[in-house]
Amino acid sequence: MKNGDLLTAAEAAGFDVFLTADKNIRYQQNLEHRRIGIVVLTVGRWAPVRGMLAEIAAAVNAVQPGGYVEVEVKASE
Numbered sequence: 001m002k003n004g005d006l007l008t009a010a011e012a013a014g015f016d017v018f019l020t021a022d023k024n025i026r027y028q029q030n031l032e033h034r035r036i037g038i039v040v041l042t043v044g045r046w047a048p049v050r051g052m053l054a055e056i057a058a059a060v061n062a063v064q065p066g067g068y069v070e071v072e073v074k075a076s077e
Helices: 003-012 046-050 053-062
Strands: 017-020 037-041 068-071
Touching (some): 003 017, 017 053, 037 053, 046 053, 053 068
Parallel strands (some): 017 037, 037 068
């Protein structure tokens, strides 16, 4: 599925939040009339994400319908 179709399907299925590492989604989709909020992780690898679960959960809880929140995940060195 393309991003727009995936967001529409997620909304139809009753999801409130779409979590992704696709930093370009903000520019590819018009979020203004969406019922789903988008949380973007700046790094998609599990090891650095695992250490930021509290921050990610806070972003998921804070994002509004049609909103966009980016969580900066520090890449492990």
